[in-house]
Amino acid sequence: DAGVTQSPTHLIKTRGQQVTLRCSPISGHKSVSWYQQVLGQGPQFIFQYYEKEERGRGNFPDRFSARQFPNYSSELNVNALLLGDSALYLCASSPLDSLIRYGYTFGSGTRLTVV
Amino acid sequence: QKEVEQNSGPLSVPEGAIASLNCTYSDRGSQSFFWYRQYSGKSPELIMSIYSNGDKEDGRFTAQLNKASQYVSLLIRDSQPSDSATYLCAGGSRMTTDSWGKLQFGAGTQVVVTP
Numbered sequence: 001d002a003g004v005t006q007s008p009t010h011l012i013k014t015r016g017q018q019v020t021l022r023c024s025p026i027s028g029h030k031s032v033s034w035y036q037q038v039l040g041q042g043p044q045f046i047f048q049y050y051e052k053e054e055r056g057r058g059n060f061p062d063r064f065s066a067r068q069f070p071n072y073s074s075e076l077n078v079n080a081l082l083l084g085d086s087a088l089y090l091c092a093s094s095p096l097d098s099l100i101r102y103g104y105t106f107g108s109g110t111r112l113t114v115v
Numbered sequence: 116q117k118e119v120e121q122n123s124g125p126l127s128v129p130e131g132a133i134a135s136l137n138c139t140y141s142d143r144g145s146q147s148f149f150w151y152r153q154y155s156g157k158s159p160e161l162i163m164s165i166y167s168n169g170d171k172e173d174g175r176f177t178a179q180l181n182k183a184s185q186y187v188s189l190l191i192r193d194s195q196p197s198d199s200a201t202y203l204c205a206g207g208s209r210m211t212t213d214s215w216g217k218l219q220f221g222a223g224t225q226v227v228v229t230p
Binding site: 033035040041042043044045048056058088090094099101102103104105106107108109 | 119147149151157158159160161164166203205207216217218219220221222223
C-alpha cells in the first residue's frame with residue numbers, strides 16, 4: 001500500500017510569492033493534518049481536515065489556508081511568503097477512529113525554502 | 116512553558132547499551148502519547164504509541180507512561196548505530212469540536228550510538 005504522498009519534495013520561492021503543497025493520504029484514511037517543522041524544532045500543528053471540513057487550526061496567520069477534496073487529498077496554500085516560512089511541511093493521515101492507538105503517519109514532506 | 120518538553124541532547128550511547136529518553140507534558144487533557152524517530156532530513160516515523168499508564172514493549176523499545184506525574188519515557192535496548200536519530204515525543208489532545216486529536220511535539224532528543 002502506498003503511504004502518505006506529498007508533492008513537490010523541494011521548492012524554492014521568493015518572498016511575497018504564493019505556494020501550494022499537495023498531499024494524498026493513505027488509502028482509507030479520511031483525516032489529513034498539516035504540520036510545519038522548522039529546523040531544530042518539533043513539528044507544529046497547522047490544520048486538520050476530516051471529510052472535507054476543517055476540524056482544527058493551529059496558531060498560524062491567515063496567510064495559511066488549506067482544503068480537502070472529495071478523494072480526501074489535500075492542499076496547503078501559503079500566501080505572501082516570508083523568510084520565516086522556510087521549513088519542512090509535513091502531511092499526516094490517520095483513520096481517526098484509531099488515532100489514539102496508532103497516531104498519525106507522516107509523508108516524506110515538502111522542503112520549502114523562501115529566499 | 117512548552118507543552119511537551121524533552122532534553123535536546125545529544126545523548127551519547129555505546130553500542131549495545133540502553134538509551135533512556137524522557138518527556139514531560141503539561142496538558143492533562145492529553146489522551147495518548149507517541150514516540151517518533153526522525154533521521155536527519157527525513158520525516159518522522161512512528162515507533163511507539165501508549166495511552167494507558169504503565170509499560171508497553173515492542174521489540175527493543177519500551178514506552179512508559181505515568182499520567183499522575185505527566186511523564187513519558189522511551190527505552191531503547193541493545194542500541195545500534197542505526198538508532199542514531201532524533202526522537203520526538205508527542206502528546207495527542209482529546210478530541211473536541213475545536214481540535215480533533217492534534218499532536219503537540221517536543222523539540223526532540225538527539226541520540227548518537229557510538230560503535
